[in-house]
Amino acid sequence: MSNEEQKPQQSEEVDLGQLFKVIGKGFERFFKFIASIFIGIYKLVIALLAHFYICKIWYALAIIIGFCIGYYLDSKTVKSYGANMYVETNFNSARQVYENVKQLDQLTSDQDSLRLASILNIEPSQAAKLKGFFISPSIDENQVAEMYSGFYTKLDSLSRTEMTYDRYVKSLTATNYPIHQIGVRATDKSIFKTIEPGVKQKLIDNPYLENLVLANKRNLEMEEAALLSQIQKTDSLANEYLKIRINESRKEPVQGSGTNLYMAGDSDSNGLLVDESKVIEKRLHLEELRREVNLRKAEEFGVLNIISGFPQTGYDIRKWTDKKKFVYPLVLFGLTFAFFAFLGLGKFLEAESKK
Template sequence: MSKNLPEPTNSEEVDLGQLFKLIGNAFERFFRFIANIFIGIYNVILILLIHFYKRKVWYATAIIIGGAFGFIIDKKSDKLYGANMFIETNFNSARQVYENINQFHQLANKDADSLELSRRLGVTVGEAAKLKGFYIEPDIDDNVIAEMYSAFYSMLDSVSRVEMTFDRYKKSLTNYNFNIHRIGVASTDKTVYKKIEKAFVDEISANAYLKSWLKLIC
């Protein structure tokens, strides 16, 4: 027995035609949108190129003047030199040493008080004016920290030993817990370090806590 397939109606053909037309219009609008973006970018680049081309002499002159000005400033600006020394603090004196260094940094870097620096370091005012900063930081060594932890751990009771892990102990340390520290001095005169070395060491060693401790044991 033969089967007769239904013929598509005119309404279905019209619906499909409209659907394809809508899809085609959507793609056309999309590609037109993309094209407009590229055209806009091209126009902006073209305008910029025309702008730079018309003013190329002005820009070239500005670059040359700016480069020359920067070169002159760099030549005239003072070079900064640095020197370091290592100290070992005793009798819990690290906190006071840090305070003394901070005072010197305040005088040199923030207050620019060359008169006071000159008086305390035994150099001329001009030489003191070339001092730009004083810095200090602990010389951290993991082996030293391990030794410190071992000594600290041995003094703990059984409960505290469980709680005080190495990482926790390491995080609890401050700059004052270390004995070795690096002191840095910044200056525009590399010859001034030798001139201030003795007076500077005497100044940072002027520890009120240490003096009172020495009086107690004498």
């Protein structure tokens, strides 16, 4: 029995030994494969460095020639300048603003300088220098969160469970944002301040919106007049109450007597005396409402508010890829490398064909 038990144990040891050998060979091959990759990369880098060192004169000439050609072409090319204006739209006028900007951009694309000059009230020669109009919303994450908070409070209980913040943000379009960036591209860096009045007038060119501005202005003036009247009445009430207080303070106190004064409309006072602090609080509240009306008069003065106008001069909006003095050296460098690579491939194929 003992011999029979030893034979299976020996066979198991042999199987485990072979398994470990196979695993060891697998790791060895894997590490050799990784090492071969690094060795191949190292040889490739050395070969490239050797090639560039041998042909350094050719590559230097390609870069110098490309830079000179690109610099010459850049000097002959008309520069493009850009500037931005930031506006805040009122009375849901963002759609009208976007449509008007698209019209201006189409006129520049069609090179219709006469009509563009008539709209912006400038000379046709100046209008010909305008190359494009652009508009996009100015997105502020904090402002979006405030918009979502205001929108969320207006929803019923069922809609609140479905309308998440991410879903709300995805539902927003460019016209839903209050502030927008209007960009202009031109070949004259001094034209932007000149066209600003015309651009503003074109953006608000809508009789319906202009009537809304007039109606809102009248409403705010009426609201301010009503608040001013309430403030005057509150001041008069406070003065009368103060006189009563002074007169009562001069009298000799009689037990059980006193003067009661109640606020207008305070029918549920249950006989409680209203002191002057409530009158003062009401006046302060009215003053706060009046300040809010004055702020609204400033913010809603027109169809749109210019938060930031065009600068006095524009700035170069070209990227480095638009400058030929940078692009042409890279192109000639690549063509030179491709030429030598083609020559090297030809020699390799010729050598292989002789074997």
